[in-house]
Amino acid sequence: MSEMYIHGASAFTSTANSDINYLKKELSRYTPDNFRRVNRFILLALLGAWQCIHQGSLDPDTAIYLTTEHGNLGETAQVLDEIYVTHSLPKPFGFINTMSNTAAFYLAQNLGIRGRNIIVSSQHLSFERGLELLKVDFAAGVEKSTLIGGVDEASLSQMFMEEQTGRGWQMVDGSGWFYVRAGKDGACGEIKEIRSFRDGPSCMTWIRERSPVDMVSFGALINDYKAAELRDALRPAAEFDYLREYGYSGSATACGVGMFVRLFPGKTMLHINKDQRGHYAVIEVERY
Numbered sequence: 001m002s003e004m005y006i007h008g009a010s011a012f013t014s015t016a017n018s019d020i021n022y023l024k025k026e027l028s029r030y031t032p033d034n035f036r037r038v039n040r041f042i043l044l045a046l047l048g049a050w051q052c053i054h055q056g057s058l059d060p061d062t063a064i065y066l067t068t069e070h071g072n073l074g075e076t077a078q079v080l081d082e083i084y085v086t087h088s089l090p091k092p093f094g095f096i097n098t099m100s101n102t103a104a105f106y107l108a109q110n111l112g113i114r115g116r117n118i119i120v121s122s123q124h125l126s127f128e129r130g131l132e133l134l135k136v137d138f139a140a141g142v143e144k145s146t147l148i149g150g151v152d153e154a155s156l157s158q159m160f161m162e163e164q165t166g167r168g169w170q171m172v173d174g175s176g177w178f179y180v181r182a183g184k185d186g187a188c189g190e191i192k193e194i195r196s197f198r199d200g201p202s203c204m205t206w207i208r209e210r211s212p213v214d215m216v217s218f219g220a221l222i223n224d225y226k227a228a229e230l231r232d233a234l235r236p237a238a239e240f241d242y243l244r245e246y247g248y249s250g251s252a253t254a255c256g257v258g259m260f261v262r263l264f265p266g267k268t269m270l271h272i273n274k275d276q277r278g279h280y281a282v283i284e285v286e287r288y
Helices: 020-027 040-053 073-084 092-096 101-111 126-139 158-165 200-208 224-234 242-246 252-263
Strands: 004-015 063-067 117-120 145-152 172-181 189-197 215-218 268-274 280-287
Touching: 004 040, 004 126, 004 252, 020 040, 040 101, 040 145, 040 172, 063 101, 063 126, 101 117, 101 145, 117 126, 126 145, 126 172, 126 189, 126 252, 126 280, 145 252, 172 252, 189 200, 200 224, 200 268, 200 280, 215 224, 215 252, 242 252, 252 268, 252 280
Parallel strands: 063 117, 063 145, 215 268
Antiparallel strands: 004 172, 004 189, 145 172, 189 280, 268 280
């Protein structure tokens, strides 16, 4: 694959349904701009991205690849409530902000960058699909400097999440971002692999043929039985169970990989994930 070097990484998580004023106060640590007509989803995107590039400089042509599982659910629910419950017209900015790509617009405007602005969603594998698109664009020379991230509000009830995954993780709001460039100079790590597989056996075949890694992490739909099988094949030195330690959001993969980059210098990690149809995706990240 074309080289994708990491020049910054972040993983911002907060309690589910974070207070808007708290998020604005956190954001004021990075930018003096005042954001009045924004919602939780937009603020989460801004916070994660600013933490990623804090005190760094961006190429003016930097692109934005925003990935999300559920998009702007909070504002959308409020607008639907205004229409169908109170039988009133939604507020103009509230209606506009139901479009999740407004978060990417606010981000580009605030950072002063003018590259391509893309939003990607694919249930349970949104961040992986965004990385695959970025891989193609880097290989074709379309992009050389990109901010790619995953952003989601806590959208599932605790009971529904446990029914879907069989786990009792804490629900959180999450925003994980990476500043990725084609050049290695000054990089703190590298996205070495991003691969997709049609099913578990084809993923396992690839894993058995590769070299061991320092660490392994698993996505939300990898059950205990499958995780044990993958550990036996990989024999990693350690496992990074970020879901148990930091909580679950729709963009947990982006946050988990971002946490790895921040916490484990000198290590290599394989993140293994799957969707509800049984398709697998693997990200290999090296932290220098």
